[in-house]
Amino acid sequence: MTDDSAVRVVLLLPDVLGTYSDRGNATVLVQRLRMGGMPAEVMEVSAQETAPTSGDVYVLGGGEDAAQAYAVQWLRGQPALLTTMRTTQVLAVCAGMQVLGDWMQDSDGRRTTGAGVLDLTTSAGPRRAVGEVLAECTDRDVQTLTGFENHRGRTYLGPGVPPLGRVLSGTGNGDGADGVLTANVVGTYLHGPVLARNPTLADFLLRRATGQALSALEVPDQEAARRLHLGGARRRRLRSVLRRS
Numbered sequence: 001m002t003d004d005s006a007v008r009v010v011l012l013l014p015d016v017l018g019t020y021s022d023r024g025n026a027t028v029l030v031q032r033l034r035m036g037g038m039p040a041e042v043m044e045v046s047a048q049e050t051a052p053t054s055g056d057v058y059v060l061g062g063g064e065d066a067a068q069a070y071a072v073q074w075l076r077g078q079p080a081l082l083t084t085m086r087t088t089q090v091l092a093v094c095a096g097m098q099v100l101g102d103w104m105q106d107s108d109g110r111r112t113t114g115a116g117v118l119d120l121t122t123s124a125g126p127r128r129a130v131g132e133v134l135a136e137c138t139d140r141d142v143q144t145l146t147g148f149e150n151h152r153g154r155t156y157l158g159p160g161v162p163p164l165g166r167v168l169s170g171t172g173n174g175d176g177a178d179g180v181l182t183a184n185v186v187g188t189y190l191h192g193p194v195l196a197r198n199p200t201l202a203d204f205l206l207r208r209a210t211g212q213a214l215s216a217l218e219v220p221d222q223e224a225a226r227r228l229h230l231g232g233a234r235r236r237r238l239r240s241v242l243r244r245s
C-alpha cells in the first residue's frame, strides 16, 4: 500500500545497475527520512516495468558496460521519465551518471547515445580507476566525501557545468573533479554506498527534495567508519607523495 504523504524514493533498474551495492543509497534515504520523522517509501523499478513519474528522488547505480548500454536504451524508451528527471532530484552513481549524459564511448571505441539529461560525455580512459577516493564537495554543508571507485570511463562536463567535488585522492572524472552537481542531479563516481559513507550528502539531497532540513543525527558507528576511511585515504595519499619525492 502506498502512503500519499510519503516521500517516494524511486530506485531505477536495481536488476541491471546493481553491481556495486548502490541500491543501499535508496535504503539510506528512506531510513534517514523515517529517523527524521517523515514517512518515506522505496519503489523499485526493474527492467520489465515502466517507471512512475511521481517520485521525489530517483536513484541510479553503477554497472558493467553491457548493463549500462541496456540501461540507456531503457531510459530512452521512457520519455515521461526523462522529462521528470530533468527537474526532480536524482542521485546517479558511476554508470548511472554516465548514462544520463549526451554520449559514452566504451574501451572498444563504441559510442552510445545517452539519455541527454546531463550536459556531459564519457570516454574510456587509459586504465581502470580502482580504489578509495576522497573528494572535497563544492557544497560547504557536505563533509569531505569518501567512497570507492571502479571504472574505466572518464567524464567531461560541458562548459559551465559544475562538478560535485574536487578530488583529493583517487581519479573521479579524471581531471581533478568528481561527478556533477546541477540544480536537480547529484552525480558521482563514488560507491560505498556513497550515502551510507557520507550522511551529510544524504541530508543535502533530501533538503533539496523535500525543502526541509532534517535535524542532525548522531550515529557513532558511522562516525567511526568515516574516521577509518578518511585516515586510510590520507595515509595512502601521503605515501604516494613521499614515493614521488
Ligand code: GLN
Pocket: 020, 061, 062, 063, 064, 065, 068, 093, 094, 095, 096, 149, 150, 151, 152, 153, 154
Ligand atoms: N562501466 C562503466 C565504466 O567502467 C561504469 C562502471 C561502474 O559503474 N562502476 O566506466
